[in-house]
Amino acid sequence: MSELTLTIIRLGLLVLLWIFVFSVVGVLRGDLYGTRVVSRTARKPAPAARRGDGQGAPQKRPKRQPHSTAPRTLVVTGGALTGTSLPLREAGTVIGRNPECALVLDDDFASGRHARIFHRDNAWFVEDLGSTNGTFVGTERLTGPVRVEAGSTLRIGKTVIELRR
Amino acid sequence: MTTVSSVAPRTRRNVELVLLLLAVAIVVLAYVNVGLSVSGAFPPGLVTHGTGLLAISLAFHLLLRWKAAYADPLLLPIVTLLNGLGLVMIHRLDIAEGRDITEGLALRQLTWSALAVAIAAVVLWFLRDHRMLRRYTFTAAVVGFGLLILPLLPGIGRTVNGSRIWIGLGPFTFQPGEVAKIVLAVFFAGYLVQTRDALSLAGRKVLGFTFPRGRDLGPIIVAWVLSLLVLVFEKDLGSSLLLFGLFVSMLYVATERTSWIAIGMTLFCAGAYVAYLAFGHVQARVHLWLDPFAPDQSDQVAKGLMGMAAGGLLGTGLGRGRPDLTYFAESDFIFPSFGEELGLVGLFALLVLYVLLVERGLRTALGVRDGFGKLLASGLAFSVALQCFVVVGGVTRVIPLTGLTMPFLSYGGSSLLANWSLVALLLRISDVARRPVEEVRTGPSPSGEAKTEVVAIR
Numbered sequence: 006m007s008e009l010t011l012t013i014i015r016l017g018l019l020v021l022l023w024i025f026v027f028s029v030v031g032v033l034r035g036d037l038y039g040t041r042v043v044s045r046t047a048r049k050p051a052p053a054a055r056r057g058d059g060q061g062a063p064q065k066r067p068k069r070q071p072h073s074t075a076p077r078t079l080v081v082t083g084g085a086l087t088g089t090s091l092p093l094r095e096a097g098t099v100i101g102r103n104p105e106c107a108l109v110l111d112d113d114f115a116s117g118r119h120a121r122i123f124h125r126d127n128a129w130f131v132e133d134l135g136s137t138n139g140t141f142v143g144t145e146r147l148t149g150p151v152r153v154e155a156g157s158t159l160r161i162g163k164t165v166i167e168l169r170r
Numbered sequence: 171m172t173t174v175s176s177v178a179p180r181t182r183r184n185v186e187l188v189l190l191l192l193a194v195a196i197v198v199l200a201y202v203n204v205g206l207s208v209s210g211a212f213p214p215g216l217v218t219h220g221t222g223l224l225a226i227s228l229a230f231h232l233l234l235r236w237k238a239a240y241a242d243p244l245l246l247p248i249v250t251l252l253n254g255l256g257l258v259m260i261h262r263l264d265i266a267e268g269r270d271i272t273e274g275l276a277l278r279q280l281t282w283s284a285l286a287v288a289i290a291a292v293v294l295w296f297l298r299d300h301r302m303l304r305r306y307t308f309t310a311a312v313v314g315f316g317l318l319i320l321p322l323l324p325g326i327g328r329t330v331n332g333s334r335i336w337i338g339l340g341p342f343t344f345q346p347g348e349v350a351k352i353v354l355a356v357f358f359a360g361y362l363v364q365t366r367d368a369l370s371l372a373g374r375k376v377l378g379f380t381f382p383r384g385r386d387l388g389p390i391i392v393a394w395v396l397s398l399l400v401l402v403f404e405k406d407l408g409s410s411l412l413l414f415g416l417f418v419s420m421l422y423v424a425t426e427r428t429s430w431i432a433i434g435m436t437l438f439c440a441g442a443y444v445a446y447l448a449f450g451h452v453q454a455r456v457h458l459w460l461d462p463f464a465p466d467q468s469d470q471v472a473k474g475l476m477g478m479a480a481g482g483l484l485g486t487g488l489g490r491g492r493p494d495l496t497y498f499a500e501s502d503f504i505f506p507s508f509g510e511e512l513g514l515v516g517l518f519a520l521l522v523l524y525v526l527l528v529e530r531g532l533r534t535a536l537g538v539r540d541g542f543g544k545l546l547a548s549g550l551a552f553s554v555a556l557q558c559f560v561v562v563g564g565v566t567r568v569i570p571l572t573g574l575t576m577p578f579l580s581y582g583g584s585s586l587l588a589n590w591s592l593v594a595l596l597l598r599i600s601d602v603a604r605r606p607v608e609e610v611r612t613g614p615s616p617s618g619e620a621k622t623e624v625v626a627i628r
Contacts, residue, residue: 014203015487019512021196022519025251028192029244029526032185105539 074154076129076168079122082158083165085111093168097123100161101134114138114162122153122168129153129168138162182243183235189247190231194224197254200488204262207489215271219261222280223254226287233291238601242534245600248527249578249593253283253586255520256579258488259500259507266494275500275581282583289587290594300599304542307360310353315396317350318413322403334404335573347400347409348575348588351416351553352595358417359545361389362424366541370425382429390430393417394437398445405451408560408572414438415556420549423535459570470497474506474565478517485513500581502573506565520579521562528555531596537603547599550592 079098081089091098091108100108101119110119116136123130132150133140140147141160153159159166198220205213227250234241257279264274271277297303303310321327321334328336328343336343362369369386397414400406418434445452454467462471473496480491493499493507500507509517531551535544554577564571575585 011203011207011487014199014206016484018196018199018203018488019484019515019519021192021199022512022516025189025192025196025247026519026522026526028189029248029523032182032189032244033526033529104541 074156074170076153076155076157076170078169079108080167080169081108081164082167083160084163086164090169093122093124093129095124097121099134100166101136108166110161110164112162112164115164119161120147120159131157131159136161181239183231183239186234186243186246187231189244190227190250193247193251193254194220194227196251197223197258200255200258201261203487204258204265204489207487208262208265213261215261215276218271219257219276219280222284223250223257226284230287230291233294234597237294238597240601240604240606241597242530242600242604244526244530245593245597248523248530249590252520252523252527252578255508256504256576256581257283259493259504259511259579260581262489262511263494263500263507265489266492278583279581279586282586283590285583286586286590290590293591293594294598297595297598300543300546300595300602301540303356303546304360304363307357307364310357310360314350314354314357317346317353318396318400318409320346335406335409345582345584347404347406348584349591351412352550352588352592354413355416355420355546355549355553358420359542359549362420362545363541365389366424369421369430370427382427382433387433390417390421390434390437394434394441398441402445402449405449406573407452407455407570408557408564408574411438411560411572412553412556412574416549416553419552419556420545423548424545455570455572459567462567470503471565471567471571473497474503475567477506478509478566481510481513481517483514485509485511485516487511501575502561502571502580503565504576504580505562508579521558524554524558524577528552528558530600534596534600534603538599539603543599543602547596547603550596554589554592 076093078090078092081087086108089108094107098108099106099118099121100110100115101117102110102112102115103117106118116134116138118134119136120131120133120140123132129152130150131140131142131147131153133147138161142151142153142157145151153168155168155170157168159168198216201213201216201219205211205216227246230246234246257276260279261271261274261276264271264276269275321337323337326337326339327334328338335345335347337346338344369382393414397410400410400413414434418431418438421430421434422428442452446456457464458467458471462469462475477491477493477496480486485491488511491507491510493503493510496503496506505517505520508520512520528551531547531554535547535551538544538547557574557577560569560572560574561576563569564574575582577585577589
């Protein structure tokens with residue numbers, strides 16, 4: 006076997022190794038673009054805790070309702086997460102302290118899975134999921150699912166959530 | 171804690187398949203290179219080893235398509251390439267030592283690889299959700315510590331090359347410490363996810379550092395004493411460092427407090443210094459580290475260094491160096507063997523592969539939504555990183571040489587078994603992390619009934 010062939014194979018192996026490395030890095034680019042970063046420890050209440058929700062991330066928004074009063078987003082207006090907003094999903098938005106919830110509260114008076122906002126029969130409802138300290142719409146404590154509209158205010162522990170169009 | 175999720179989750183299994191075929195192709199080319207440069211002909215074992223590796227990795231790939239469709243697509247190709255290159259180097263050392271292909275170490279390594287992949291497949295098959303492991307937190311503690319002290323028991327413990335880290339059952343020998351690493355990571359994750367609130371909230375602030383209260387120091391002291399016991403009785407620096415480093419890093423991930431790292435480093439330095447003063451074998455290692463070319467001691471490190479120097483930038487080419495001059499060239503010193511034959515360029519490609527492997531583990535930890543999964547994934551990823559640091563640092567004289575294996579590259583059944591299972595766990599966690607939220611949320615979540623929590627800080 007000629008020395009030249011061996012050298013070509015030897016260098017070709019190194020080139021292939023680096024091609025492999027760069028193709029792996031190329032697949033990694035998916036992590037940099039098109040991801041959503043959700044910070045769970047809101048140190049300062051002021052800036053929106055959910056970056057990228059607004060512009061970059063294409064979120065599936067619920068279809069425009071015939072009712073002009075149908076809410077489309079929830080906005081936290083009081084408590085540790087003030088300023089956070091989140092689009093409502095027709096499948097249901099669970100609010101609570103559990104990290105699996107769509108809106109993860111940093112509130113000592115909230116339960117793991119505290120309340121759920123969901124869509125049914127062309128209307129939006131909120132229901133309490135058996136929380137310890139209860140969910141309030143206005144001043145009324147929930148006992149079953151209650152219909153809500155844009156402008157309704159929910160209170161969970163120390164957190165105040167407003168539904169907006 | 172922060173969670174990062176992909177907007178449009180894709181399984182990317184086809185990308186995995188392409189990368190997997192590329193990885194096997196690189197291994198086959200390396201194999202051909204060895205054969206051509208040693209004997210000038212295509213190696214006779216090419217079909218056995220090549221199809222063996224291809225069959226193993228394709229079988230695992232199919233299992234992923236079936237059982238964990240959203241698992242990370244990069245872990246399997248990276249691990250396959252590392253395992254395959256390790257096989258090639260071990261085969262090349264077989265030729266240099268004059269061992270026949272049927273009784274060589276490479277064939278045994280291939281058999282171990284197949285067994286390791288089979289066990290990893292079983293892990294992936296039966297572990298449908300990594301949160302199941304949280305139920306066995308304290309079982310894992312007992313099993314992990316049991317595995318650590320197993321080599322000390324009379325009868326089954328074996329002393330090999332001065333370290334008592336082996337057990338022997340009939341003709342088989344095994345290093346239980348490799349498996350203990352994973353089991354203890356499960357325990358640490360389960361324990362810290364329960365106690366992290368108390369460990370991170372209580373404390374007093376001195377000079378910008380928040381120091382924990384005295385009673386919260388208990389766990390770190392226990393881990394420290396245990397790692398020192400491993401160091402003293404099993405004479406194994408590497409496992410001791412790995413065990414303690416794993417605990418401290420997971421403590422940091424759980425609490426976000428730098429003071430734990432400061433405390434851990436101080437404790438470790440103090441313990442290492444006392445061990446240096448008290449034990450001859452530690453002193454020998456330190457002298458070997460500071461002056462590897464001094465006479466009247468092991469010339470292992472010196473030979474490794476000379477080998478890497480002979481390789482230079484582009485290496486001598488596979489089959490053209492003399493890596494077999496170093497003792498344990500196929501296990502502890504496989505990295506200098508690669509340095510000699512692939513050169514700095516090839517060595518850095520290998521290091522970047524390890525970096526990418528660890529990065530995928532940490533990315534999984536970021537993406538998964540439950541605290542236990544985050545801690546477990548980051549702990550497993552960190553254990554791979556720390557093990558690479560200890561091995562590469564040891565052979566390049568950054569730290570004293572310790573006896574650990576390079577994950578996937580080195581010859582050794584226990585190491586392969588443990589690391590493939592580790593990757594199976596990471597794949598399972600990444601499957602949960604990358605799966606679209608709608609699919610995960612079907613059915614009640616295990617922690618769904620959690621009521622308002624009260625942080626117990628006693």
